[in-house]
Amino acid sequence: MAGKVVVIGAGIGGLVSAALLAARGCDVTVVEKEAQVGGKARRLEVDGAAIDAGPTVFTLREVFEDVFRACGGSLSESLSVRPAHIIARHAWDTHKRLDLFADPLRSEEAIGVFAGAKAAQSYRNFREEARRIYNILDDSLLRQSKVFWPLPLMRRIGLFHFGDLAAIRPYESLWKALGEHFDDPRLRQLFGRYTTYCGSSPFSAPATLMLIAHVEAKGVWLIDGGMSALAEALLELAERNGARFRLGEGVASIEADARGTSGVILDNGERIAADAVLCNADPAALASGRFGEAASRAVGRTQSARRSLSALVWLAHAKTEGFPLSRHNVMFSRDYPAEFRELSRGSQITDPSVYICAQDRAADLAEGTAPPPGRERFQVIVNAPANGDRHDFTQKELDQCTRSMTRSLARCGLELEADFPHRLVTPADFDALFPSTG
Numbered sequence: 423m424a425g426k427v428v429v430i431g432a433g434i435g436g437l438v439s440a441a442l443l444a445a446r447g448c449d450v451t452v453v454e455k456e457a458q459v460g461g462k463a464r465r466l467e468v469d470g471a472a473i474d475a476g477p478t479v480f481t482l483r484e485v486f487e488d489v490f491r492a493c494g495g496s497l498s499e500s501l502s503v504r505p506a507h508i509i510a511r512h513a514w515d516t517h518k519r520l521d522l523f524a525d526p527l528r529s530e531e532a533i534g535v536f537a538g539a540k541a542a543q544s545y546r547n548f549r550e551e552a553r554r555i556y557n558i559l560d561d562s563l564l565r566q567s568k569v570f571w572p573l574p575l576m577r578r579i580g581l582f583h584f585g586d587l588a589a590i591r592p593y594e595s596l597w598k599a600l601g602e603h604f605d606d607p608r609l610r611q612l613f614g615r616y617t618t619y620c621g622s623s624p625f626s627a628p629a630t631l632m633l634i635a636h637v638e639a640k641g642v643w644l645i646d647g648g649m650s651a652l653a654e655a656l657l658e659l660a661e662r663n664g665a666r667f668r669l670g671e672g673v674a675s676i677e678a679d680a681r682g683t684s685g686v687i688l689d690n691g692e693r694i695a696a697d698a699v700l701c702n703a704d705p706a707a708l709a710s711g712r713f714g715e716a717a718s719r720a721v722g723r724t725q726s727a728r729r730s731l732s733a734l735v736w737l738a739h740a741k742t743e744g745f746p747l748s749r750h751n752v753m754f755s756r757d758y759p760a761e762f763r764e765l766s767r768g769s770q771i772t773d774p775s776v777y778i779c780a781q782d783r784a785a786d787l788a789e790g791t792a793p794p795p796g797r798e799r800f801q802v803i804v805n806a807p808a809n810g811d812r813h814d815f816t817q818k819e820l821d822q823c824t825r826s827m828t829r830s831l832a833r834c835g836l837e838l839e840a841d842f843p844h845r846l847v848t849p850a851d852f853d854a855l856f857p858s859t860g
Contacts, residue, residue, distance in 0.1 A: 433461025
């Protein structure tokens with residue numbers, strides 16, 4: 423493939439596409455409205471500390487190794503990446519904690535201590551089913567650039583492989599499938615959380631998503647410098663292959679007609695000619711006309727009721743007491759179904775489960791590791807409805823959300839200092855950054 427390509431958006435997808443296309447000989451220009459690359463994989467400053475404000479869990483390292491190799495680079499030479507020995511630390515109150523480990527046998531042992539021998543055997547069976555689903559879908563879906571459900575996927579799996587087609591369980595909810603594996607509701611809650619990685623509810627998302635458990639079992643990695651360092655490494659990889667970047671410039675419209683695309687018009691009126699345009703924005707931004715009427719016909723509209731979940735994200739620089747944090751930690755609510763009922767009504771969660779990434783902590787095996795001196799950098803996430811284009815939070819609401827979050831942490835034994843320095847990112851902030859998503 424050769425020709426002129428414009429990539430709109432320098433998120434991870436846009437960066438990878440730009441690097442691969444440039445390596446194949448295309449004349450690539452990337453246009454990004456923000457001043458830095460990375461999209462959601464960005465850093466924001468709070469109290470003088472740069473805090474990762476987007477994704478924090480790096481998995482499927484081999485996919486990125488393949489990308490760097492295809493572009494004449496090396497992931498290990500471009501980034502410092504090391505394994506996390508503890509995948510995540512989970513808590514339900516001050517006396518009920520469970521670690522999952524990179525070593526699945528250690529996880530099995532920990533689950534046995536936590537919930538009994540039957541639960542350990544159930545985890546072994548669950549892990550095997552997650553592995554099978556992953557293996558069925560790895561080549562047929564996960565590594566494909568485009569999949570329409572169900573016939574093309576069925577052809578890739580094999581029309582006569584009825585056992586495999588049934589094994590991916592696309593028409594059952596994950597929550598139902600977890601009920602078949604685990605009697606202990608806390609373990610259903612723990613493994614149901616994986617659906618929120620892609621903004622879904624375990625009560626409505628397909629059981630297929632249990633494959634995420636196998637993805638994490640294959641390895642969770644820590645990148646020195648955080649996910650934004652991955653974005654910078656991909657920028658350098660793309661530039662070495664000749665891609666050009668226009669940062670801080672937005673695209674007003676995509677030129678398109680019956681023959682295809684012919685270029686883009688920037689917000690300042692400049693035209694960039696292109697034989698192809700790759701849009702790394704949310705598809706809803708195309709459908710809503712954010713890039714012009716002609717481009718809006720490229721994808722169908724998404725009803726707001728079918729949007730993925732949003733989040734409230736606290737970027738905090740704070741001192742803590744109590745709970746022995748690892749890098750990745752989850753403090754669960756007492757009533758998981760109630761959380762998702764509130765979300766489905768468009769309400770904020772009154773008793774939320776909380777994810778907290780302690781960005782200055784190791785993910786090692788020493789639970790008693792002393793915290794770093796002084797304040798630490800945290801990213802704290804609570805699920806929220808995707809109504810950022812319809813609802814602006816009042817200060818009273820923001821304060822209430824912060825109190826609900828800190829109550830959940832305190833129930834599990836973690837105390838944050840009073841009036842801790844933080845920045846709270848809301849669904850409205852996400853909608854401003856990523857238009858038409860809510």
